Amino acid sequence: MARTRLLFACLALAVPLVPATASASPLAAPLHASGLVLSVQPESGPLRTTQLNCEPSGGLHPHAEQACDQLTPVEGDFRRLEETGAMCTMELNPTKATLRGKWRKKRIDFQQVYSNPCVVRAFTGKVFDF
Incomplete structure (x- = not known):
């Protein structure tokens, strides 16, 4: 019986130490200067x-590095991007492109409607x- 009490006393003292030890070296989350949510509708x-x-470049975007490289010189304003010169059909399917979030320390909320997804x-x- 004395051994059981001693065991419970040791466990009671050890439990508060576990969270303190676990939080002593937290995992550092990467800090991003810009975080954006993009949508195409x-x-x-x-x-x-x-x-x-x-x-740094990242997120769920499949071409994050190239997209960031394009947005950096225009300060996140996708309306100032240079046209790629791609050839598109004359299909009429109005498509809204939206970009919201933070570019460096500035909040941004842009949207533009194009004639189709290719455009x-x-x-x-x-x-x-x-």
Whole structure:
């Protein structure tokens, strides 16, 4: 009986030490200077959304590094991106491209409607290529 009490006393003292030890070296989450949520919504088609982090590049965007490389010189304003020169059909399928989040310390909320998904990619390069 004395051994059982001693065991419980030791366990009672050890339990508070476990969280303190576990929190002594927390995992550092990467700090991103820019975090954006991008979406593409064609009139005839599904909504697609992804996350893009820049500085450093990452997130769920399949071309994060190239997209960040394009957004950096225009300070996150995708309307200032240079046209890629891609050839698109004359299909009419109005498509809204939306970019929301933080670029460096500035909040951004942009959207633009293009005539179809191909034109979105032609005007925004890898940024909306997901």
